[in-house]
Amino acid sequence: MKKSTKKKATIYDLSVLSGCSASTISAVLNGTWRQRRISESTAERILGLARDHNYTTNMQARGLRSSQSGLVALLLPVHDSRYFSSMAQTFDARVRERGQCPIVISTCRDPKEEYQTVETLISYSVDTLLIAGATDPDSIHRLCKEAGLKHINIDLPGRSGPSVITDNYAGAVELTWSIINSFSDDDSITPSDIYMFGGRDDHNSRERNRGFRDVKDAHFKTKTEETIVPTGYAPGFAQKAFEEFYETHGNLPRGIFVNSSINYEGLLRFMAKHPPETFENLVIGCFDYDPFGSFLPFQVTMVRQDVEKMIDRAFQLIDAGEMTPRTYLIPPQFVPQRTALTGPLDLLKDVP
Amino acid sequence: MKKSTKKKATIYDLSVLSGCSASTISAVLNGTWRQRRISESTAERILGLARDHNYTTNMQARGLRSSQSGLVALLLPVHDSRYFSSMAQTFDARVRERGQCPIVISTCRDPKEEYQTVETLISYSVDTLLIAGATDPDSIHRLCKEAGLKHINIDLPGRSGPSVITDNYAGAVELTWSIINSFSDDDSITPSDIYMFGGRDDHNSRERNRGFRDVKDAHFKTKTEETIVPTGYAPGFAQKAFEEFYETHGNLPRGIFVNSSINYEGLLRFMAKHPPETFENLVIGCFDYDPFGSFLPFQVTMVRQDVEKMIDRAFQLIDAGEMTPRTYLIPPQFVPQRTALTGPLDLLKDVP
DNA sequence: ATTGATTGCACCATCGATTGTGCAATTTTG
DNA sequence: CAAAATTGCACAATCGATGGTGCAATCAAT
Numbered sequence: 208m209k210k211s212t213k214k215k216a217t218i219y220d221l222s223v224l225s226g227c228s229a230s231t232i233s234a235v236l237n238g239t240w241r242q243r244r245i246s247e248s249t250a251e252r253i254l255g256l257a258r259d260h261n262y263t264t265n266m267q268a269r270g271l272r273s274s275q276s277g278l279v280a281l282l283l284p285v286h287d288s289r290y291f292s293s294m295a296q297t298f299d300a301r302v303r304e305r306g307q308c309p310i311v312i313s314t315c316r317d318p319k320e321e322y323q324t325v326e327t328l329i330s331y332s333v334d335t336l337l338i339a340g341a342t343d344p345d346s347i348h349r350l351c352k353e354a355g356l357k358h359i360n361i362d363l364p365g366r367s368g369p370s371v372i373t374d375n376y377a378g379a380v381e382l383t384w385s386i387i388n389s390f391s392d393d394d395s396i397t398p399s400d401i402y403m404f405g406g407r408d409d410h411n412s413r414e415r416n417r418g419f420r421d422v423k424d425a426h427f428k429t430k431t432e433e434t435i436v437p438t439g440y441a442p443g444f445a446q447k448a449f450e451e452f453y454e455t456h457g458n459l460p461r462g463i464f465v466n467s468s469i470n471y472e473g474l475l476r477f478m479a480k481h482p483p484e485t486f487e488n489l490v491i492g493c494f495d496y497d498p499f500g501s502f503l504p505f506q507v508t509m510v511r512q513d514v515e516k517m518i519d520r521a522f523q524l525i526d527a528g529e530m531t532p533r534t535y536l537i538p539p540q541f542v543p544q545r546t547a548l549t550g551p552l553d554l555l556k557d558v559p
Numbered sequence: 560m561k562k563s564t565k566k567k568a569t570i571y572d573l574s575v576l577s578g579c580s581a582s583t584i585s586a587v588l589n590g591t592w593r594q595r596r597i598s599e600s601t602a603e604r605i606l607g608l609a610r611d612h613n614y615t616t617n618m619q620a621r622g623l624r625s626s627q628s629g630l631v632a633l634l635l636p637v638h639d640s641r642y643f644s645s646m647a648q649t650f651d652a653r654v655r656e657r658g659q660c661p662i663v664i665s666t667c668r669d670p671k672e673e674y675q676t677v678e679t680l681i682s683y684s685v686d687t688l689l690i691a692g693a694t695d696p697d698s699i700h701r702l703c704k705e706a707g708l709k710h711i712n713i714d715l716p717g718r719s720g721p722s723v724i725t726d727n728y729a730g731a732v733e734l735t736w737s738i739i740n741s742f743s744d745d746d747s748i749t750p751s752d753i754y755m756f757g758g759r760d761d762h763n764s765r766e767r768n769r770g771f772r773d774v775k776d777a778h779f780k781t782k783t784e785e786t787i788v789p790t791g792y793a794p795g796f797a798q799k800a801f802e803e804f805y806e807t808h809g810n811l812p813r814g815i816f817v818n819s820s821i822n823y824e825g826l827l828r829f830m831a832k833h834p835p836e837t838f839e840n841l842v843i844g845c846f847d848y849d850p851f852g853s854f855l856p857f858q859v860t861m862v863r864q865d866v867e868k869m870i871d872r873a874f875q876l877i878d879a880g881e882m883t884p885r886t887y888l889i890p891p892q893f894v895p896q897r898t899a900l901t902g903p904l905d906l907l908k909d910v911p
Numbered sequence: 912a913t914t915g916a917t918t919g920c921a922c923c924a925t926c927g928a929t930t931g932t933g934c935a936a937t938t939t940t941g
Numbered sequence: 942c943a944a945a946a947t948t949g950c951a952c953a954a955t956c957g958a959t960g961g962t963g964c965a966a967t968c969a970a971t
Contacts, residue, residue: 215706217957228921233958243960244919266682267628268957270619271926278683286638286647286663287904295638299665303672308679310662311638313651317908320655327660330618331630354567407909441909443901469907475850475899483897498827499851545835547827549795552639555821556669557759557793569927580951585928595930596949620927623956 216260224260225253236264276332279305282324283313284340284440288469289497294339294361294514296551301518307334316440318342322350329354337361337521342409344368359521362512364410364534371520374536375411375494378510379418379464381541382492385508386462387426389490396461398423398431402452405445405466405473407437412466415494419464434460438470445473453477461490468495501546509542514551568612576612577605588616628684631657634676635665636692636792640821641849646691646713646866648903653870659686668792670694674702681706689713689873694761696720711873714864716762716886723872726888727763727846730862731770731816733893734844737860738814739778741842748813750775750783756800757818757825759791764818767846771816786812790822797825805829813842820847853898861894866903 218232225232227249234240235253256262270276281298283291295311302309312328314320325347328336336358341347344365351358351368364370383401390396403419406412416435423431438448445465453459465471471493478486489505496511516537524535542548570584577584579601586592587605608614622628633650635643647663654661664680666672677699680688688710693699696717703710703720716722735753742748755771758764768787775783788804790796797817805811817823823845830838841857848863868889876887894900 219957229957230922230959231920233960234920237959239960244917246919249919263678263682265623265684265957266679267619267622267626267684268926269959271617271623271928271957272959274619274926276619276683277679280662285904285907286644286651287641287902288644289639289641292638292640292644295663296665299638300667308664308676310632310664311647312660312662313648315652315906315908320908324660326615327618327629330615331628332617332619439909441907442904444909469904472850472899472904475854476901478854479897479899497851498824499849499855502827502830502856503851503854504856545831547794547824547831549828550639552637552794552821552824554667555637555793556667556672557791557796571927581928582930582952583950585930586950589929591929596947598949601949617927620956621929623927623958624929626956 215265216257216262217265218262220260221253221256221262225249225256227253236262237269270332274332275334277307278328278331278333279307279309279335279337280328280333281309281311281337282321282328282339282341283311284316284342285469286311286313288467288495289500290468290495290512290514291339293551294518296554297514297518298337300551300554301522305522316340316342321347325350329356335525337518338365339363341365344370357525359525361517361521362411365532367532369524369529369531370534371517371524371537372411372534373512373517374538375414376418377536378494378512378539378541379415380422382494382508382510383419383422383464384426385541386464386490386492387422389462389506389508398427398429399434400461401434401464402460402462403435403464403466404448405436405438405440405470407439412437415464415466438466438473440467440469442469442472442476445470446476447473449474449477450480453481459485459489461488463489463491465491465493468493468497468500471495471497471500496540496542496548498547498550501542501544507544509546511540511542511548513537513540567617568609568614569617570614572612573605573608573614577601577608579605588614589621622684626684627686629659630680630683630685631659631661631687631689632680632685633661633663633689634673634680634691634693635663636668636694637821638663638665640819640847641852642820642847642864642866643691645903646870648906649866649870650689652903652906653874657874668692668694673699677702681708687877689870690717691715693717696722709877711877713869713873714763717884719884721876721881721883722886723869723876723889724763724886725864725869726890727766728770729888730846730864730891730893731767732774734846734860734862735771735774735816736778737893738816738842738844739774741814741858741860750779750781751786752813753786753816754804754812754814755787755816755818757788757790757792757797757822759789764789767816767818790818790825792819792821794821794824794828797822798828799825801826801829802832805833811837811841813840815841815843817843817845820845820849820852823847823849823852848892848894848900850899850902853894853896859896861898863892863894863900865889865892 218229221232222229234243235250279302299309339361340363348367360370438445486505491507493509496509570581573584574581586595587602631654651661691713692715700719712722790800838857843859845861848861
C-alpha cells in the first residue's frame with residue numbers, strides 16, 4: 208500500500224486520508240496524543256495509516272518548530288586511531304540506547320575547522336555535543352553557551368565547562384614504573400636511559416610529563432635532567448624526533464614512554480627504516496591502547512583510557528544539567544604486554 | 560556588537576535592523592543576491608550587519624524549505640577498525656573540501672539498525688549517503704531511491720545501485736601468493752599447511768575465497784581440499800575458530816590468510832593465550848592493513864584497500880549522477896612486512 | 912431538564928528561510 | 942519628452958510539524 212508518487216507522506220496527507228486535522232495527526236505520531244485527549248481508536252487508525260503509507264517524520268520541520276534535532280554529536284580530532292575510534296564506537300552505542308541519533312565528526316585538530324564545525328552543528332540544532340580533544344575548548348564553550356547547546360569536554364579539559372578526562376597523572380605514573388621495572392636490578396639503568404616522546408603543551412601532556420618526571424625522580428632519587436621530547440601529535444613529527452635521537456646517540460633510549468598511540472605510529476615509521484635487531488631489547492610504555500600495538504616484538508605495556516566510563520560519566524553530567532567547570536578524572540586501565548582486550552568491536556551483531 | 564539576548568539572530572532581526580525585507584536579507588546571505596538584482600551597497604551593508612550580530616543560517620529552516628541539508632553521511636559497520644576509521648578520515652576530508660558537512664555513523668552490522676539509521680538520515684534530508692559494508696544493500700537502496708537520496712555502495716556491492724569496491728579477487732590472489740612464496744623451496748609445504756580464516760557469505764568473502772582457492776590450486780597443481788574456515792567478522796568468533804583448529808591439530812596452519820583486520824584481532828586474542836614461541840614461524844597474510852599489525856613478530860604481509868580512490872570514485876559517480884547498478888573495482892595495495900604507510904592520519908594539522 | 916464537567920478534536924499562529932511575482936522608481940531609448 | 946527597459950526591492954506563499962486555545966458534543970450531577 209505504497210504511494211507511487213515520489214514525495215514522502217506528510218501529516219497533511221494523512222490528515223486528508225483520515226479526515227482528521229493535521230494537529231491530531233501530529234499528536235498521534237509524536238506520542239503526545241494522550242495528553243491531547245485523542246481517543247485510542249483514532250490514534251490506532253492514524254498509526255495504521257502511517258504505517259501503510261510508510262510515513263516518517265520530517266526532522267527538519269520538527270526541528271525547526273521545536274529547535275531540537277534528536278542529534279547528538281561527537282567531535283573528534285581524528286577518526287584513525289584506536290583510542291578515538293573506540294570512543295566513537297562506544298558513543299554510537301550509548302546514543303542509540305538513548306533513542307537519539309549519533310553523529311561523529313573529525314576536525315583534524317584544526318582550530319578553525321573545530322570552530323566552524325561547531326557553528327554548523329549549532330545551525331542544525333544538535334541537542335548535545337561531546338567535544339574530544341578540542342584544541343581551543345574555551346572558545347567552543349562560548350559558542351555552545353550562547354546557543355544554549357548542552358556540551359561537555361572529553362579527553363582534554365576546558366576551563367569553562369565540565370570535562371571528563373583520563374587521570375593522566377596516575378596513568379603516567381603507573382606506566383613509567385612499569386618501564387623502569389622492566390629492567391632487572393643487575394641490569395642497571397641511568398636516568399638518560401629513560402625518555403619520553405610525544406605530546407605537546409596541552410593539559411594531558413603536562414600531566415603525563417609530570418607523572419613521568421615524578422617517577423623518574425623517585426626512582427633515581429635525584430632531580431633528573433630533562434628527558435622529554437615533545438613532538439606534537441602527528442606521527443611524522445614523532446618519527447623525525449626518533450630519527451634525530453638515533454643519529455645523535457647512535458641508538459634509541461633503552462626505555463621510552465610514548466605519549467599516545469598516534470605518536471607510537473611515529474615509532475613504527477622509524478622501525479620500518481631500521482632492522483628488527485635494533486629493537487630487540489627496547490622497552491616501550493605507550494599512553495593509549497592499541498590491540499596490535501600490544502603484540503610488537505619488544506616489551507610494551509600500555510595504558511588504556513576508559514572510554515566507556517568517560518562517555519557514561521559525560522552523559523550523566525549532561526542529564527543532570529551539570530555545567531559547572533569541573534574536571535572529572537577517570538582512572539585508566541593498565542595493559543600488560545601481549546594483551547588483546549575485548550572492546551566496543553564486540554558489539555558487532557554478527558553470526559558465527 | 561553582540562546581542563545580549565540569548566536567541567540567535569534571524570533574517571527577520573536583520574530585516575528590522577537594516578530596514579530591508581527579509582527576502583532581501585535571505586538573498587544576500589545565501590549568495591543569490593546578484594541574480595535577484597540587489598545592489599552591491601545594500602548587500603555589503605547587510606553582510607556587515609550579519610557579521611556584527613554573528614548571524615548564522617538556521618539550517619533546519621533552510622533545509623525544510625529547500626529539502627536539502629548540506630549533510631553528507633557515511634554509514635559504517637563499525638568505527639573501531641583501521642580500515643573503516645581510515646575510510647572515515649578520508650571521507651571527512653573530502654566532504655569538507657566540497658564545502659559540505661561530513662557525518663559518520665556506525666551500525667554494528669545490524670540490518671535493523673542500518674535500515675532505521677537510513678530512515679533517520681532521510682528524515683534529516685541528508686544530501687548524499689555513502690554506504691560501507693551494508694548487510695542488506697538492496698533494501699537500503701530502495702529506501703534511498705524512494706526518498707530521492709543520492710547514494711552509493713562502498714566496500715560491499717549492492718545489486719541495485721552503483722558500487723565502488725576493492726578488487727577482492729586480485730588482492731586475494733596476490734596475498735595468497737605472498738604467503739606461499741614465504742616458504743623456501745626446500746621447506747616444502749602441503750595444501751593443508753595453508754588455511755584461510757574469517758569472513759562469511761558475502762560478496763567480498765566469496766571473491767577472496769575464490770582468489771585463495773585459485774592460487775592454491777595453481778600452486779599445488781591440483782584441486783585442493785577445503786581449507787577455508789569462515790567465522791563471520793566478529794573477533795570473538797575468529798578467536799574461537801583458531802582455538803578449535805589448534806585443539807584439533809596441535810598447532811596452527813603454517814600459513815594463514817586472514818580475511819580482515821577484525822578477524823586478525825581474533826588471532827591476537829588467540830595469541831594472548833599462547834606463548835610467543837607458538838608463532839615464531841607463522842606466516843600471515845591479512846586482507847586489510849593495520850600499521851601495528853604489520854610489525855607483529857612473524858611474517859605478515861597485508862593488503863591495503865585504497866580508501867582514497869574508493870571515496871574519490873564514489874564522489875565522481877555521484878557528481879555525474881551515475882545511478883546504474885554497476886560495480887567499480889579499485890585495486891588494493893600490497894603491503895610488505897614491517898611497513899608503516901602514511902595515511903589520512905597525516906592530515907593532522909599539528910605543529911612539531 | 913438544566914448546569915457543569917469532561918471528552919475529542921479542529922483552528923491557527925509559529926519556527927526561519929526560500930522564491931515566484933509584482934511594482935515603483937530610475938534610467939535608457941527614440 | 943513619452944515610451945520602453947532596467948534597477949531594486951517588497952510581498953506573500955510555502956516547506957512540515959508543533960502546541961496553545963477554543964468549541965461542540967457527550968456525560969454526569971442535582
